[in-house]
Amino acid sequence: MIVIAIIMILLGIAAINYRRTIKTSREAVLRSDLQELRKVIDNYTLDKQTAPQSLEDLHSAGYLRTIPIDPMTQQPDWVPQFDTVVLSPDQNATGMVDIHSNSALTDDNGVPYNTW
Numbered sequence: 001m002i003v004i005a006i007i008m009i010l011l012g013i014a015a016i017n018y019r020r021t022i023k024t025s026r027e028a029v030l031r032s033d034l035q036e037l038r039k040v041i042d043n044y045t046l047d048k049q050t051a052p053q054s055l056e057d058l059h060s061a062g063y064l065r066t067i068p069i070d071p072m073t074q075q076p077d078w079v080p081q082f083d084t085v086v087l088s089p090d091q092n093a094t095g096m097v098d099i100h101s102n103s104a105l106t107d108d109n110g111v112p113y114n115t116w
Helices: 002-048 055-060
Strands: 079-083 095-100
Touching: 002 055, 002 095
Parallel strands: none
Antiparallel strands: 079 095
């Protein structure tokens, strides 16, 4: 009985560590994806002199090989942010300027992923 109890305690600790590792990994992928998507949005806007209207615009123009999957929702359901900001004086149309996760979950500091 004592051996089984010790094994169960160790399994419980391992499960907690496993969940924490998975969450940390997903957060790292989210940071990386957001950074890359934001860079691609800016590059598209500067190259085409017009902001993209969707992620599909970036994909069809060859700026993205595939639309990445949001690691928090496991879906390609990113939330674009539109604004009237222009990146250069030559830009003739506005559109998508930022991208966010669609997840309502929060990180360990209580910050929602959809505000990153």
